[in-house]
Amino acid sequence: MTKDKNETIDKMFKVGAHFGLTKARRHPTAKPFVFGVKNKIEIIDLEKTDVALTKAVDFVKSIAASGRIVLFASSKSEALPAVRLAGAKTGCPFVAGRWIGGTITNYTEIKKRIEKLETRLREREKGELAKYTKKERLLIDREIEKLDRFFAGLVPLKEKPAALIVVDSKREHNAVAEARQAKIPVIAINSTDCDLSQVNYPIPANDASAASIAFFLEELATAYSASKVARPARPEPRPESRERR
Numbered sequence: 001m002t003k004d005k006n007e008t009i010d011k012m013f014k015v016g017a018h019f020g021l022t023k024a025r026r027h028p029t030a031k032p033f034v035f036g037v038k039n040k041i042e043i044i045d046l047e048k049t050d051v052a053l054t055k056a057v058d059f060v061k062s063i064a065a066s067g068r069i070v071l072f073a074s075s076k077s078e079a080l081p082a083v084r085l086a087g088a089k090t091g092c093p094f095v096a097g098r099w100i101g102g103t104i105t106n107y108t109e110i111k112k113r114i115e116k117l118e119t120r121l122r123e124r125e126k127g128e129l130a131k132y133t134k135k136e137r138l139l140i141d142r143e144i145e146k147l148d149r150f151f152a153g154l155v156p157l158k159e160k161p162a163a164l165i166v167v168d169s170k171r172e173h174n175a176v177a178e179a180r181q182a183k184i185p186v187i188a189i190n191s192t193d194c195d196l197s198q199v200n201y202p203i204p205a206n207d208a209s210a211a212s213i214a215f216f217l218e219e220l221a222t223a224y225s226a227s228k229v230a231r232p233a234r235p236e237p238r239p240e241s242r243e244r245r
Contacts, residue, residue: 009046015211018044020192029196033204042192044204053216056187056201057223059163064227068162072217073099073175079167082214086221090228093157100150104178107160114154117147163187165220168207170194189216
């Protein structure tokens with residue numbers, strides 16, 4: 001085992017990534033990743049987790065290097081800060097909270113909501129809301145607050161993501177189902193109760209600990225940021241000559 005591998009496994013151990021769930025809750029697909037049992041809690045084999053993480057990291061790097069984006073998502077309270085941080089670090093879209101149905105499969109409608117949010121924020125910033133009555137401004141502020149809560153993290157979603165990254169694919173089954181329908185690969189941090197066959201890049205690990213979740217999302221976000229390639233700006237169309245030939 002190399003020094004880097006040892007260090008990674010040590011870090012995973014320190015954040016409690018090895019803690020699974022009880023055997024009664026284990027999904028059959030997670031069995032190969034179970035190392036043993038301690039105090040009735042199954043222990044995840046972190047050497048296998050490290051292999052799975054490396055595969056996911058390499059895939060994320062390839063996405064970033066091609067100039068495409070990933071979408072981070074989780075509704076678990078333990079994951080929300082880490083999901084927001086990953087989105088901010090990578091500049092990629094994220095959903096930190098309830099998954100909005102159609103985010104992937106009905107993006108046309110979601111895009112309208114995002115554009116509405118951007119328009120309202122722009123109007124408020126320029127002072128253009130002053131033309132409305134006090135009551136109307138109050139209603140608009142409430143509208144902005146609601147749109148911001150659900151769609152602020154999706155503002156960078158200008159195209160179909162190249163991958164979906166979720167915490168706990170069992171809990172986020174709606175998001176995973178949409179990604180699979182759209183043929184978008186899924187990367188997931190999954191405990192032993194998840195069906196790993198539904199995920200392209202499963203990372204077997206504790207998905208209920210804030211520290212464990214933060215570690216894996218940080219690894220994925222760092223990998224993306226390190227390989228991120230800015231897309232070249234599209235050249236401006238040349239103006240047509242008005243001279244008669």
